[in-house]
Structure formats: C-alpha cells, structure tokens
Amino acid sequence: MKAFTTIHSSAIPLPIENIDTDQIIPARFLKATTREGFGENLFCDWRYHKDGSEKADFVLNDLTYSGEILVAGANFGCGSSREHAAWAIGDYGFRVVVSSFFADIFKNNALNNGILPVQVSEDFLQKLFASIQQNPGTEITVDLDNQKISFEGGKASFDINSYKKMCLQKGYSDLDFLLSLREKIGAFEM
Amino acid sequence: MKNIFDKIWDAHIVQSVQDGPDVFYIDRHFIHEVTSPQAFTGLRERGLPVFRPKQTIATADHNVPTEDQDKLIKEALSRLQVDTLVSNCKEFGLELYGLGHPYQGIVHVIGPELGITQPGMTIVCGDSHTSTHGAFGCIAFGIGTSEVEQVLATQCILQQKAQSMRITIDGELGKGVTAKDLILYVISKLGTAGGTGHVVEYAGSAIRSLSMEGRMTVCNMSIEMGARGGLIAPDQTTFDYIKGREFAPQGVDWETAVMKWKELPSDPGATFDKEYHFDAADIEPMITYGTNPGMGLGISQRIPQKEDLASERDGRQLQKSLAYMNLQAGQPMLGQQIDYVFIGSCTNSRIEDLREVAAFVKGKKKADHVQVLIVPGSQQVREQSQKEGLDKILAEAGFFLREPGCSACLGMNEDKVPPGKYCVSTSNRNFEGRQGPGSRTFLASPLTAAAAAVAGKIVDVREYL
Numbered sequence: 001m002k003a004f005t006t007i008h009s010s011a012i013p014l015p016i017e018n019i020d021t022d023q024i025i026p027a028r029f030l031k032a033t034t035r036e037g038f039g040e041n042l043f044c045d046w047r048y049h050k051d052g053s054e055k056a057d058f059v060l061n062d063l064t065y066s067g068e069i070l071v072a073g074a075n076f077g078c079g080s081s082r083e084h085a086a087w088a089i090g091d092y093g094f095r096v097v098v099s100s101f102f103a104d105i106f107k108n109n110a111l112n113n114g115i116l117p118v119q120v121s122e123d124f125l126q127k128l129f130a131s132i133q134q135n136p137g138t139e140i141t142v143d144l145d146n147q148k149i150s151f152e153g154g155k156a157s158f159d160i161n162s163y164k165k166m167c168l169q170k171g172y173s174d175l176d177f178l179l180s181l182r183e184k185i186g187a188f189e190m
Numbered sequence: 191m192k193n194i195f196d197k198i199w200d201a202h203i204v205q206s207v208q209d210g211p212d213v214f215y216i217d218r219h220f221i222h223e224v225t226s227p228q229a230f231t232g233l234r235e236r237g238l239p240v241f242r243p244k245q246t247i248a249t250a251d252h253n254v255p256t257e258d259q260d261k262l263i264k265e266a267l268s269r270l271q272v273d274t275l276v277s278n279c280k281e282f283g284l285e286l287y288g289l290g291h292p293y294q295g296i297v298h299v300i301g302p303e304l305g306i307t308q309p310g311m312t313i314v315c316g317d318s319h320t321s322t323h324g325a326f327g328c329i330a331f332g333i334g335t336s337e338v339e340q341v342l343a344t345q346c347i348l349q350q351k352a353q354s355m356r357i358t359i360d361g362e363l364g365k366g367v368t369a370k371d372l373i374l375y376v377i378s379k380l381g382t383a384g385g386t387g388h389v390v391e392y393a394g395s396a397i398r399s400l401s402m403e404g405r406m407t408v409c410n411m412s413i414e415m416g417a418r419g420g421l422i423a424p425d426q427t428t429f430d431y432i433k434g435r436e437f438a439p440q441g442v443d444w445e446t447a448v449m450k451w452k453e454l455p456s457d458p459g460a461t462f463d464k465e466y467h468f469d470a471a472d473i474e475p476m477i478t479y480g481t482n483p484g485m486g487l488g489i490s491q492r493i494p495q496k497e498d499l500a501s502e503r504d505g506r507q508l509q510k511s512l513a514y515m516n517l518q519a520g521q522p523m524l525g526q527q528i529d530y531v532f533i534g535s536c537t538n539s540r541i542e543d544l545r546e547v548a549a550f551v552k553g554k555k556k557a558d559h560v561q562v563l564i565v566p567g568s569q570q571v572r573e574q575s576q577k578e579g580l581d582k583i584l585a586e587a588g589f590f591l592r593e594p595g596c597s598a599c600l601g602m603n604e605d606k607v608p609p610g611k612y613c614v615s616t617s618n619r620n621f622e623g624r625q626g627p628g629s630r631t632f633l634a635s636p637l638t639a640a641a642a643a644v645a646g647k648i649v650d651v652r653e654y655l
C-alpha cells in the first residue's frame with residue numbers, strides 16, 4: 001500500500017446524499033478477478049450514456065473540476081461490502097473522500113486501500129461545496145499527521161483511529177500485522 | 191451484566207490493540223466467486239496457505255445463471271469467475287458447494303440450512319447481508335476483499351468494537367403482515383443510516399414469535415439501516431431449527447452445545463448504547479417507493495410530499511428518487527402498475543417463502559403483462575419445494591421455479607429488469623439500477639409480491655386473504 005502524506009489538491013464535488021456502492025460501481029462490473037481497471041467504470045450509470053458516450057452534465061466529465069479529493073454528501077458508500085467501490089475510487093485517482101458521514105464497511109475498505117475518509121461536520125461540508133462551486137480550483141490541504149483539513153474558507157480537524165493512521169502513514173496493511181500474530185492466534189484457539 | 195453482543199464479542203478477542211481495533215477471531219467464513227478472487231491472488235503473491243481451511247466454506251451464487259446450470263456458463267467473464275473459484279478452492283484445499291452440488295445456493299441460505307451457522311459464533315463473508323446469520327444469535331457481518339484475505343491467512347480481522355442497539359417490537363403482527371414488513375417498517379422509521387456503527391439486537395414478543403426464516407429476513411436487512419449486524423437471542427425455536435442438520439452437533443455434543451447456547455441471551459438488566467421500541471400492531475404490509483430501503487410506507491399510504499419530510503436533505507433525496515422512479519409526490523401506491531415480480535434473494539427465498547407464495551397463488555394466475563422470476567435460495571430449497579409439489583402449483587399460476595442464485599437481486603447474471611420497468615421485489619435493495627440499468631424496484635414481502643403478480647398492479651394483500 002502506498003504511504004499517505006499530506007495532500008494539497010483541488011476537489012471534485014458530488015453534493016448527493018446516500019451515494020451507495022451500486023452507484024459507485026454497478027454490480028455488472030464486479031466480474032473481474034483482479035483489482036485493477038475499476039476507475040474506468042466509477043459512477044458508470046451517472047457518467048455514461050447507454051451507448052458509452054459521456055454525459056456532459058456529470059461532474060467527472062466536466063473539465064472545470066479535477067483533483068485527488070472527492071467531496072460527497074452524507075452517508076457515502078452505503079450498501080454492499082464490495083471493496084471494488086474503494087478500488088474504483090482509488091483507481092480513478094482519488095486519495096481522499098470528504099463527507100459528513102460514511103457507511104461503516106466502506107470506511108474500512110477505503111482505509112485498507114490507502115484512501116483516507118475524512119469525516120467533517122455537515123456545516124463544514126456545505127461551506128466546502130459552496131467554495132468549490134464559486135471557485136472550482138479551491139485548494140484543499142489534508143494533513144494526516146495533524147488530522148487537519150483546511151481550505152481558504154475553513155479549517156477542521158478529523159478523527160482517525162491511531163492504529164489506522166499509523167498504517168496509512170507507513171503504508172502498512174492489516175495483514176502484515178495479523179501475520180505476525182499467527183502463533184498467538186493458534187494459542188487462542190486452544 | 192452483559193448483553194448478547196458483548197458476550198460473543200468479548201469471547202472472540204485474541205488481542206486488543208491499544209487505541210486501535212481488536213484482533214477479532216472468526217469461527218466461520220463464507221466465500222463466493224465475486225469478492226474472493228483478489229484475496230486468493232494476495233495469498234499466492236505472499237506464498238501463504240489458508241490458515242484454517244476447515245472454517246471456510248465456498249459456494250457460487252452471485253453471478254451464476256438460474257437456468258441450465260448443468261451447461262457451460264455462456265457469459266465469458268462470469269464463467270471465468272466461477273472457474274477461478276473452483277481452481278482456488280482446489281489449490282487451497284477448501285470445501286466448495288459449487289454449481290451442480292446438492293448444497294449449492296445463496297451463501298446466506300445454505301449456511302443456516304446446513305447447520306453450519308450456530309449460536310455464539312462469529313461469521314463473516316464478503317457480502318453485506320452476512321447479517322442474516324445473526325438470526326441464530328451470532329455476530330455476523332460483511333467484509334471487504336482485503337479482509338477476506340486476512341481471514342484466509344489468519345482466521346482473524348481487525349475490528350473496532352461496534353456499539354450496541356436494541357430494537358424491541360412487542361405485540362402481534364396482523365393478518366398478511368410478515369417479517370419482511372416488520373423490518374421494512376423499522377428501516378422506514380430509523381432511516382438508512384440509523385444503525386451505523388451498531389450491532390442491533392432484535393427483541394420483544396413479535397420477534398420471539400417469528401420462525402427462523404422470518405428472523406433471518408429481519409436480520410438480513412439490518413445493513414439497510416447502516417447497522418454492522420443484527421442478531422436475535424437463541425431460544426427453543428433456534429434449537430429446533432438446527433437440530434439434526436448436516437453440520438449440527440450430534441449426541442452428547444448437542445446437549446453440551448445447547449447448554450452453552452442458553453447462556454447467550456442478554457442478562458436481565460443489561461444495557462445498550464441505544465434503544466428503540468415499536469408496536470407490531472402499527473405495522474401494515476409495506477412497500478418502498480424510492481431508491482433506498484428507508485423510503486418505505488404502509489401499502490395504504492401515499493408517497494410523501496416534500497413538506498411532510500423532516501429535513502431539507504430528505505426533501506432533496508425524495509425529488510431525486512421520484513424523478514428516477516417516475517412517480518409523483520402524494521400519489522397512492524395502491525393501483526400502481528407493475529411489469530415484473532422477483533421472488534428470491536437471501537432475504538426471501540427460503541422454503542417458507544415459497545410455501546407462502548404457493549399457498550397464495552394456488553388456483554390463481556399471474557396477470558398477462560407481468561413477468562415473474564421466482565428463484566429458490568438453494569438446491570435444497572428447490573428440491574424440497576418439488577417434493578411438496580409447490581413447483582407445480584406455482585407453474586400453474588405462471589410462476590416457473592428457476593435454479594438457485596442471487597439472480598435479479600443484483601442483476602449480475604442475465605436475470606435483469608429492463609430500463610424503466612417496475613418490479614415488485616422480495617430482495618433487499620431498491621437502489622438506482624440495482625436490478626439492471628434503469629430498473630425501478632419496489633421492495634415488498636413475498637405475499638405482497640405474489641398478490642401484485644396476480645393483480646398486475648400494487649394491491650393490499652390483506653383484501654385477498
């Protein structure tokens with residue numbers, strides 16, 4: 001997993017609530033047996049017409065917006081446990097998702113793939129949306145070490161479990177840690 | 191004083207990580223073709239074996255066809271996924287109930303029916319409806335593929351302990367009101383994020399009087415209110431269901447197991463981080479009108495107006511959903527025309543569901559313009575319904591029993607609802623495009639779905655009983 005450092009980037013806004021994993025990556029794209037290539041179909045049904053051409057009004061097709069940060073409405077990632085949703089977001093090039101609320105499984109899946117979910121207040125989120133709307137180039141800084149997110153119009157701190165933080169900072173995965181405990185797990189089974 | 195969730199959780203901690211998640215031991219792990227291939231690739235890359243191969247059970251369900259399962263799968267990518275599961279299970283020494291096996295079926299249907307799912311266990315699977323198994327008094331939840339890999343490699347995952355919630359439903363369900371209506375009602379009250387971060391214990395007399403099938407339907411949909419899992423304390427109904435099943439404890443082991451299971455229920459006076467109470471008598475047959483499972487209402491009610499909703503956010507969601515569904519605020523659900531009926535999925539595809547549907551449609555016929563997809567949850571359910579002659583009763587009504595799989599629950603195989611068409615579905619999600627791009631889903635109970643198939647529109651099943 002790629003280690004996470006401070007990120008300075010503009011953002012792509014998606015001010016929709018309850019974005020579920022079927023919207024992030026529809027089930028028909030889950031037939032792959034590898035982790036790569038999901039970014040192409042991220043938000044597929046919102047992003048493309050049936051004939052495969054782009055829907056001009058969808059934000060990912062709007063060249064005004066770009067960046068490594070996705071800013072989305074409350075309850076992001078609800079629905080299925082498919083890690084493909086996190087893979088698609090990472091594969092597209094996002095390193096951070098900002099929302100006022102994340103579904104549990106998505107949050108875990110994101111962290112396990114080096115994507116940082118930043119949970120902020122609804123108020124902060126709305127200010128951020130407004131700022132991006134006014135100035136699509138709004139630069140956002142996400143500082144994991146100090147657990148701070150800031151842009152010209154606001155600043156907030158965010159929570160992250162200290163173990164998960166360490167994993168992100170060092171690019172460790174849970175599996176590395178669990179493997180070191182195999183003997184202990186064996187003893188637990190007795 | 192501990193609640194049931196604490197008891198099971200605490201008994202499965204291998205180690206607590208300071209200010210971090212617990213190292214959480216997993217008793218049973220189910221895998222299927224869609225969320226496992228990348229996990230096996232991970233093991234292979236690291237040269238790791240499966241740590242406890244006997245504790246993982248595999249089946250093929252998510253993208254299998256529901257016709258001609260004995261023939262080659264036509265769609266190349268689906269075939270590759272199913273074949274990959276077969277070769278992975280072989281390479282790593284795992285039990286596979288794949289296509290053609292008499293135990294094949296939807297992962298959350300086969301675990302309980304084989305007696306693999308037992309009280310007090312921790313159970314995970316790369317599928318969010320793993321919460322189904324909680325009906326037996328288990329901590330059961332969905333995980334991502336990285337975690338599937340962790341369980342394969344170490345039989346553990348890292349988990350932050352969830353909070354506990356108790357939802358008590360007392361009283362008696364009315365005629366024509368089922369477990370599905372009960373849980374759709376609860377979700378409509380708490381919303382799709384109402385349970386986030388919690389494991390829910392369902393309690394109260396209305397829950398106690400449900401069959402195991404009904405309890406599984408309730409626990410299955412816990413995830414639709416964002417809960418990590420749902421569970422119900424084991425009791426005589428639970429023990430009677432498990433006894434004698436293929437992998438249930440036998441003889442002396444059975445007696446010891448039941449003794450242990452009897453200690454699981456929450457201690458009197460145990461507390462929960464959150465509590466809700468509902469009265470079963472308030473529940474009507476339910477139907478959803480929007481694009482998340484929280485957007486449900488009693489069948490006799492009208493779709494809300496923006497002004498009826500608590501928050502501006504709900505109002506926005508309502509507008510967006512109704513535009514997708516092509517429905518109007520304030521319109522009644524009764525009389526709404528439909529095109530498809532899907533009876534199936536891990537929520538409602540068990541033998542009891544098929545019995546209920548068969549009893550209802552006996553001597554009736556589906557409406558000409560309605561396409562019915564009826565898909566049993568497992569080979570065993572299919573076989574049992576043939577033994578009981580349900581398949582014939584269903585066929586006479588125009589409901590042709592297919593072969594087991596997830597089918598139109600998520601539309602990964604050929605069983606899809608076409609764009610713009612309305613489907614009354616017994617599954618668990620009405621998200622945009624869930625049953626196929628552009629499909630429009632109304633979630634309901636098997637009874638309400640069967641009644642809709644016969645009438646060709648949404649009706650109140652109570653008027654037909």
Ligand code: SF4
Nearest residue numbers: 319535536596599600
């Ligand atoms: S039936 Fe639907 S919800 Fe259940 S396991 Fe299959 S895809 Fe998931």
